[in-house]
Amino acid sequence: MSINEQLNSDLKASMKAKDKIKLGVIRGLKSQITNAKVDNNNEDLTDEQVGQIVLKEIKQIKESIAEFKKGNRDDLVADQEEKLKLTEVYAPAQMSEEEVSKVVSETISEVGAESMADFGKVMGAIMPKVKGQADGSVINKLVKEHLQS
CATH class of the missing domain: 1.10.10.410 (Arc Repressor Mutant, subunit A)
Structure with a gap:
């Protein structure tokens, strides 16, 4: 199953389960994928391209966590760490x-x-x-x- 198919499947499941956090993460990723698709002349993206989008999002979340820690915003750190866990599920396999x-x-x-x-x-x-x-x-x-x- 491709990352895009997995996102669609999980989107439906999280809507049914009323999981707002996971739903927000998936919608955010799908939005970025759609934007990249538009930039790519509406051609479907490869799994590698979708993986790059997911990795970019993970990097941004990690940067946010670091900034929130500097500002002693533990409430926001916890939110971002939850978001990070949910986003990492869609990341391509990483080398050790x-x-x-x-x-x-x-x-x-x-x-x-x-x-x-x-x-x-x-x-x-x-x-x-x-x-x-x-x-x-x-x-x-x-x-x-x-x-x-």
Whole structure:
């Protein structure tokens, strides 16, 4: 079942169950998907494109949580964490940190990187390989660790 089909199915279920939080999350995702579809000349989006939209939403929620924590708004943090859990259900499968570390090592060898000066070259080579499968901050951290050692 595609992400879009899953969203439609869960939308109906959450409407029947009167789950307002889940309904809001799903409607928000569907709205972003519709906007992307319009930007794509009304052509259907691939699962990969829909996955990118979901990952972008997850990133925004995580940023909101960080900002609310800085502002000591625990009530809003709890709301956003609930929203994050519901949104992560639709995210494409992510690589483990060990798998990302292996890709980082291979890429560093491929491009012949030796120091932090080669950081941009390594990141540029890695990102297309793991697009949508790993968080950029994790990749960034691992590349720095590998280049510093």
